Amino acid sequence: MGRHPSILVIEDDDDMRALLHHILTAAGMSVVVTGDGETALDEIAGHDFDMVVTDVRLPPPMDGLETIRRARSDCPSLKSLFISAWSGPVGDNPYLDDFVAKPFNHRQLLGCVWELLLRQPRHVATQLDDRRFSLGSDSKGLSVTS
Secondary structure (H helix, E strand, O other): OOOOOEEEEEOOOHHHHHHHHHHHHHOOOEEEEEOOHHHHHHHHHHOOOOEEEEEOOOOOOOOHHHHHHHHHHHOOOOEEEEEEOOOOOOOOOOOOOEEEEOOOOHHHHHHHHHHHHHOOOOEEEEEEOOEEEEEEEEOOEEEEEO
């Protein structure tokens, strides 16, 4: 990664949002923060983020899971790290790349962020005309294989 990683933080708690901004910028990342899913989708439409760090529980009308689901419809390679004090069932969700429980320590959070940033790009597969195609993306663009 030749440039600073670009991270969108979605967190409705002002103090936690400020803490996440501080931790990530101190680690050399470019960070944009927002407090709700609708504003986050506007930010995603206007920027090329490497990852979203979001709280699971956000104010209505959409929580963190729904926000990522909608974002991935336009940006399927967008990586997601969910953070929450809520211990509900998020582990088997296809929009969840990783999860950090609150409270967390700085090293734990940064470890998860860096691991996700270095992880291979997400791949989307589809079936067309009885042939299987795989769509992948990386820093060089999109690739299609059959």
